[in-house]
Amino acid sequence: MVEGKIASIEGWAAMDNKSPLKLWSYSPRPLGPSDVEVKIHFCGICGSDIHAIDSGWGASIYPLVTGHEIVGKVITKGENVSNLDIGDLVGVGGHLYACHQNDCKPCSRGLDPHCPKSAFAYNSKYEDGSLSYGGFAEAIRVDSRHAFRLPENMDPELAAPLMCAGLTVFTPMVRKGVKKGNRVGVVGIGGLGHLAIQFANALGCEVIALSTSDNKEEECLKLGASQFINIKNQEEVAKINKSLDYLFITTNSKSNNYTQMAQWMTYEGTMCLLALPENNIEINPGVLVFGSIYLGGSLIGGIEDVKKTLEFAAKHNIRPMIEKMPMKNINEGIQRVRDGNVRYRIVLEN
Ligand SMILES: [Zn+2]
Ligand SMILES: [Zn+2]
Structure with missing residues (x-):
């Protein structure tokens, strides 16, 4: 079995629905045979992150590490991963895991984010009961089917907002x-x-x-x-x-x-x-x-939709307008999103 490289992942967590985020560490679940470990370079801040932090869509599970417009480098891969290599630059969005079984209605229709067994990048639960965590962090472990190699001519920091x-x-x-x-x-x-x-x-x-x-x-x-x-x-x-x-x-x-x-x-x-x-x-x-x-x-999009989005954006030179900020300034970034004072996406950089 391949072990992950980062035994304890440091991320910016909401401890409740009203305090600023703070640095916090969690032990990721073991690296599965189909998983990759991604060292995070960039992560965009989306309106959904604010809803999750605030428990606006129902009670979130705290400590909560959200963030789902992730771009980073594959640093470890499980023994069954054939679609990605160590060193690949990948994008990871809000959807981290689905069952991918033929008898699953959403999965069989390419609507994998609707899979009842889904795990998302904001403290939802995997099938085994362990919690998922998002990209306001140094790294993430994710099913390799939900990590997407970036098109070659795409600027990685601009790829982040494309992922959600x-x-x-x-x-x-x-x-x-x-x-x-x-x-x-x-x-x-x-x-x-x-x-x-x-x-x-x-x-x-x-x-x-x-x-x-x-x-x-x-x-x-x-x-x-x-x-x-x-x-x-x-x-x-x-x-x-x-x-x-x-x-x-x-x-x-x-x-x-x-x-x-x-x-x-x-x-x-x-x-x-x-x-x-x-x-x-x-x-x-x-x-x-x-x-x-x-x-x-419409909710995000499935695996094939992500591929189409990246391909189309690369072909037509679609360029998100971003403001880059160090990850450590995340609380300032979140406040700017709350105030509606961003042109048009904040991308945090590790
Ligand atoms: Zn989003
Ligand atoms: Zn499914």
């Missing part, structure tokens, strides 16, 4: 059939939104960026939006009524008006929730029914 934000926006575009010539709205221009504009633009869509921050207009147009609309400007926003084929909602702001958003959709248009509000949402069902509009959601 990029995957989250591109997967529903592919799975829900977004194609050249579609009119695609993106609500909320942050970590997800600024990538959604780039992916939709690269797919040949006409992209309308919708935000409450006028000062993001210039960047949105540079990223590939053909139009920027401030949602607060009722007159402007009414001009897109009944015109969008797709709408990707990347903000979970309590002020989101889902009924109004549905009015932007053309017949049989698809609205897709990508951010996960902690509260229930309200929508006038009549707008959906009379417009034949679909409202749905």
Whole structure:
């Protein structure tokens, strides 16, 4: 049996739902035959990390090490790992483990993050009851099927946000059939939104960026939006009524008006929730029914979706806009995300 190199992994942990993160160590579970050990170079901060730290989606298990936009180097591999080599630069996202059995409905459909046996990068449980931990740390052990060799021309620090934000926006575009010539709205221009504009633009869509921050207009147009609309400007926003084929909602702001958003959709248009509000949402069902509009959601993406995301991003030179910070400044980084004061992703560096 191959032993892991790092017997005790040091990471930044939330000890409860209100204190700053602090350095803490855990003993990782033994390196399985299909696992790799990855020394972490970069990890992005995603909105989901904040929800997990705050127990916003239900009680988290503390101490909690979250972080799921990971890029690092493979330093150890189990005896059955054939897809990766020591020294490979890999990306690891939020999903660390699934059963991969043919009789598992989600796994057999390429929807492995929905596998009931899943483990995620924020203190969820493996089948054997041991806890999983995330990437705000020096290293991580992960099933090699959930670690992805980076395309050769990809800048590793820019790959980090692709592992969650990029995957989250591109997967529903592919799975829900977004194609050249579609009119695609993106609500909320942050970590997800600024990538959604780039992916939709690269797919040949006409992209309308919708935000409450006028000062993001210039960047949105540079990223590939053909139009920027401030949602607060009722007159402007009414001009897109009944015109969008797709709408990707990347903000979970309590002020989101889902009924109004549905009015932007053309017949049989698809609205897709990508951010996960902690509260229930309200929508006038009549707008959906009379417009034949679909409202749905999408969670990250499966293994094949990750590969497609990385490949497409490399081919079309999709570049997350990041602010790099040392990992030790993580609490400052988290505060900046809470304040909505990031252009557009913070990437922590070890
Ligand atoms: Zn995320
Ligand atoms: Zn499964």
